[in-house]
Amino acid sequence: MQTLSFDYPAGPPAARRALAGVVGSGDLEVLLEPGDSGRTTVAIATSVDGVDEIWRAVIDRIFADDGLPALKVEINDFGATPAVVRLRIAQAMEQTSPEARHD
Amino acid sequence: MTDVAALLQRQSFVELPARSRCQHLLDDADQRELLGPFERLTSPWLPKQNIVTQSDDGVVIMRGTLGDTKVVIAAVEPAFQGGSMGEVGGAKIAGALACALADAENGDPVVPILLLETGGVRLQEANCGLAAIAEIHDMIVALREHGPVIGVITGPVGCFGGMSIAAGLCSELIVTREARLGLNGPQVIEQEAGVDEFDSRDRPMIWSLLGGEQRVATGLAEALVGDDVAAIRDLLARHVTASPKPLARTTDIARFEALLETVAPTERATARTTRDAFAQTTGAA
Known part of the structure; x- marks a missing residue:
């Protein structure tokens, strides 16, 4: 297991929290909560060691846009591929938007 | 296999993760999760062994209604660590059952439904998981005095180990054909008794002996249901209002x-x- 953390500039806090995925083989769990205004933090625990650069590239591409709402992101990964990581984060972010159905 | 339209409309239960299973079974109004993922009650043991945790420790507890009946659903997430029962996840189920017991004793019954998809105790948590499973057994036996305690096994994992005893203790057990129920899983039996006794790769043989159909035929489970969200929901709605049968299976x-x-x-x-x-x-x- 390896833990990673990243930090990005962001807009105002997200409207609500959201969850997507499970810690199953080839999948990951993404927890999003409203962050401190202006700052998004990403904390990752992954079962696969030594792929820091790939994580940085994938997460950078999503959160480098500083117009996004501020989020506290927690990722628990069980060997998901970059495509699955992007999909799960997108799925969770969709639920944090103010228009999303709240459940 | 004739009704193609029905097959196309069918929504699989087996393919749903634990949280969605609960959400689909409960009425839309007033359903709520207890000790949800943002409480972050995770396993304290897995990180010490370099294993990634899940924010709900693989157990989802949800309160709500099914028809007009108050129910609490405890669902094991099949994908996380093989649906294994750890200390925290086990305690969540035992705690939910203890609350249901207190409610029943106060004349405000809440029917417990257990969605069991588990290989049994999480080996990394050993005795702590076993202790939680023992508490679950204890609570099921106490709750049966007040009303139905319903177990559901749908697959893909099946229900093995200490939690197979929990399934056996339920007053009603609902299974699918894909479900398996056994104290020991196929690989454990093969390891202990030899491949001549039990070939863990012989899938037709495994399902013919441990599968849901056989368990209903031998009276170890009450009802067989298809892998269909609506069918499982309808069946549960009938079982939560039925008065429990005499408990021949365990007495x-x-x-x-x-x-x-x-x-x-x-x-x-x-x-x-x-x-x-x-x-x-x-x-x-």
Whole structure:
């Protein structure tokens, strides 16, 4: 297991929290909560060691846009591929938007 | 296989993760999760062994109604660590059942429904998981005095180990054909008794002996249901309002001992011989 953390500039806090995925083989769990205004933090625990650069590239591409709402992101990964990581984060972010159905 | 339209409209239950299973079974209004993922009650043992945790420790507890009946659903997430029962996840189920017991004793019954998809205790948590499973057994036995305690096994994992005892203790057990129920799983039996006794790669043989259809035929489960969200929901809605049957499965020990007397351990059991033996001694099949 390896833990990673990243930090990005962001807009105002997200409207609500959201969850997507499970810690199953080839999948990951993404927890999003409203962050401190202006700052998004990403904390990752992954079962696969030594792929820091790939994580940085994938997460950078999503959160480098500083117009996004501020989020506290927690990722628990069980060997998901970059495509699955992007999909799960997108799925969770969709639920944090103010228009999303709240459940 | 004739009704193609029905097949196309069917929504699989087996393919749903634990949280969605609960959400689909409960009425939309007033459903709420207890000790949800953002409480972050995760396993303290897994990180010490370099294993990634899940924010709900693989157990989802949800309160709500099914029809007009108050229910609490405890669902094990099959994908996380093989649906294994750790200390925290087990305690969540035991705690939910303890609350249901307190409610029942106060005359405000809440029917517990257990969605069991588990290989049993999480080996990394050993005795702590086993202690939680023992508490679950204790609570099920106490709750049965007040009303139904319903277990559901749908697959893909099945229900094994200490939690198979929990399934057996339920007053009603609902299974699919894909479900398996056994104290030991196929690989454990093969490891302990040899491949001649039980070939863990022989899938038709495994399902013929441990599968849902066989378990219903031998009276170890009450109802067989298809892998269909609506069908499972309808069946549960009927079971939560039914008064529980006499608990022959866990009280009539003499009959099962008589059954064991008839078993010749040198002969390989088949689905047919097992059903016949149960029919002769317990009246099932």
